Amino acid sequence: MKETIVFVHGMSHGAWCWEENFVPYFQELGYECIALNLPGHETPGSTQRISYSVNDYVQALHQAVAKLDQPPIIIGHSMGGMILQRFLKTGRCKKAILMSSVPPSGVLMATLRVLSKFPGAIPYLFQMNLLGVFRKYPQLMLNDLGLVDKFAPKMCAESFFAFIGLIVPISLKIAAPILVIGGSNDQLITVNEFTQTAKRYGAKLVIIEGGSHDLMLDEEFERTASAIDRWIS
Structure with a gap:
């Protein structure tokens, strides 16, 4: 058995986004895989309002890692990448993968870009309804319309x-x-x-040509998964 990989999902996602492709892929390679549901994300498609802080999510990752015998490899996607960065302020892991991650500078610039490109998102922000933004503009997450139809209903x-x-x-x-x-x-x-994040941490940078935000759900997810496995190995 190889190392343990802990997967941390992003906004409005859940463990399901890893279980679709990445968990079977890495299990086949011999990794022990743990896909977290962050607090309030346990039910795919749930519209129930939640009010957790980023720190609550960071603590959930600490709790999951504390149950392991050895520090794991951790993959954080999008918001999960920022959770992973904050976790590493005091927590430990063997290796860290920041996938489609919020940069250390935060999400302000990304938010302004979205509002500029998709002004229809503005009312949802005033309503504090982030799921509304992603449901109206699922192309923010996925480029393939077929995948949008399959996965957008699972967002919470x-x-x-x-x-x-x-x-x-x-x-x-x-x-x-x-x-x-x-x-x-x-x-x-x-x-x-992505380039600035890699420079900030002295990290290796890999850009998946044509890849969407939800790299783990893309039709060609193997390109991302194999790049991660090669780097881990």
Whole structure:
């Protein structure tokens, strides 16, 4: 058995987004896989409002890692990437993968880009309804319309309190080896932001050509998964 990989999902997602492709892929390679449901994300498609903080999510990751015998490899997607960065302020892992991750500078620029490109998202923000934004503009997450029809209904309500926390920049040193990986067609985080994140942490950078924000759900998810496995190995 190889190392344990802990998967941390992003906003309005859940463990299901890893269980679709990545968990079977990495289990086949011999990894022990643990896909977290962050608090309030246990039920795919739930519209029930939640009000957790980013710190609540970070503590959930601490609790999951504390149950393991050895520090794991951790993959954090989008918001999960910021959760992983904050976790590493005091927590430990063997290796860290920031996938389509919120950069250390926070989500302010990404938010402004979305509102500029999709002004129809503005009313949802005033309503503090992030799920409404993603349901109206699922192309923010996925580029393939067929995948949108399959996965968008599984997205759940997200804590606006956590979103506010993601706006706050962070500054820290991380000792663990880091891989920054993102898609060239990501509609939320730019290639420049991925590049800046990698530079900030002295990390390896991999850009998946044509990849969306939800790299683990893309039709060609194997390109991302194999790049991660090669780096881990």
